[in-house]
Amino acid sequence: MGDYTNMSPYYDVIMTSGYYDYAEIVDDLSSYGPFSSILEIGCGTGLILEELGRRATGAQIKGIDLTQAMLVQAQERLSPFPQISVEEQNVVELKLPRSYQAAFSYGGVWYFVLDGDKEPTMVSHISADAPNREGLKKLAAHIEPGGMLLLGTQGPHFDYEKPVSNGMTYAQKIEPSDHGFTKHYYLIDDGRKVMDQTIDYRTYSWAQTLDLLGALGFTYQPREGARKFLAFKKA
Numbered sequence: 016m017g018d019y020t021n022m023s024p025y026y027d028v029i030m031t032s033g034y035y036d037y038a039e040i041v042d043d044l045s046s047y048g049p050f051s052s053i054l055e056i057g058c059g060t061g062l063i064l065e066e067l068g069r070r071a072t073g074a075q076i077k078g079i080d081l082t083q084a085m086l087v088q089a090q091e092r093l094s095p096f097p098q099i100s101v102e103e104q105n106v107v108e109l110k111l112p113r114s115y116q117a118a119f120s121y122g123g124v125w126y127f128v129l130d131g132d133k134e135p136t137m138v139s140h141i142s143a144d145a146p147n148r149e150g151l152k153k154l155a156a157h158i159e160p161g162g163m164l165l166l167g168t169q170g171p172h173f174d175y176e177k178p179v180s181n182g183m184t185y186a187q188k189i190e191p192s193d194h195g196f197t198k199h200y201y202l203i204d205d206g207r208k209v210m211d212q213t214i215d216y217r218t219y220s221w222a223q224t225l226d227l228l229g230a231l232g233f234t235y236q237p238r239e240g241a242r243k244f245l246a247f248k249k250a
């Protein structure tokens with residue numbers, strides 16, 4: 016479920032070759048605050064947390080991720096920021112000693128695909144339904160009353176290939192499945208495949224998402240304009 020070990024040595028070069036814009040992500044995230052405590056679910060190599068740390072907002076910040084090879088990089092990257100810590104946890108069994116004013120995930124465990132005027136689709140790195148419900152319940156228990164859940168947005172997925180900054184070629188291929196889609200990620204160096212990773216994603220319609228999150232006490236907070244996150248407020 017959502018393991019990024021294969022991609023981890025190449026993750027940063029792929030993401031920082033235009034896949035994500037980390038400054039814009041943190042601008043949008045910050046516009047919902049200020050928050051005194053923040054939790055990132057699926058923090059990966061810590062690229063978002065580093066950008067948050069640089070802005071020195073005074074917030075206590077925690078990141079969790081299930082892929083050890085991603086966290087090793089996050090730990091090194093985040094060593095200049097004493098207010099940020101990361102640890103290995105699967106969100107399905109999330110257990111932390113405190114709760115947070117805001118929790119977010121960007122391309123992490125859960126995110127939304129926005130496609131024109133269509134209703135958003137929630138995408139999960141967890142392929143079965145029951146652990147999604149369990150993970151969201153555990154996450155909700157770690158958000159303070161009145162706190163926010165912010166889930167990142169992306170455009171529709173499609174097959175493509177493009178060069179990345181180390182001269183290799185990144186490619187992705189999408190195949191529909193009965194519960195969502197499978198995404199194959201590749202990195203090709205001189206015609207040779209050096210990285211191959213497949214994730215089996217589950218999708219939820221907007222109505223299903225509102226039901227799932229509503230049952231956990233979250234209300235959607237609509238907002239106009241370009242959005243890197245959709246926001247839900249906890250009662």
Ligand SMILES: C[S@@+](CC[C@H](N)C(=O)[O-])C[C@H]1O[C@@H](n2cnc3c(N)ncnc32)[C@H](O)[C@@H]1O
Nearest residue numbers: 017057058059080081082105106121122123140
């Ligand atoms: C696309 S990466 C996003 C990393 C980071 N948020 C970023 O923007 O660069 C997705 C991350 O989610 C993590 N992940 C997937 N399923 C998870 C789960 N059940 N619990 C915790 N982390 C998970 C993966 O290990 C991976 O590091």
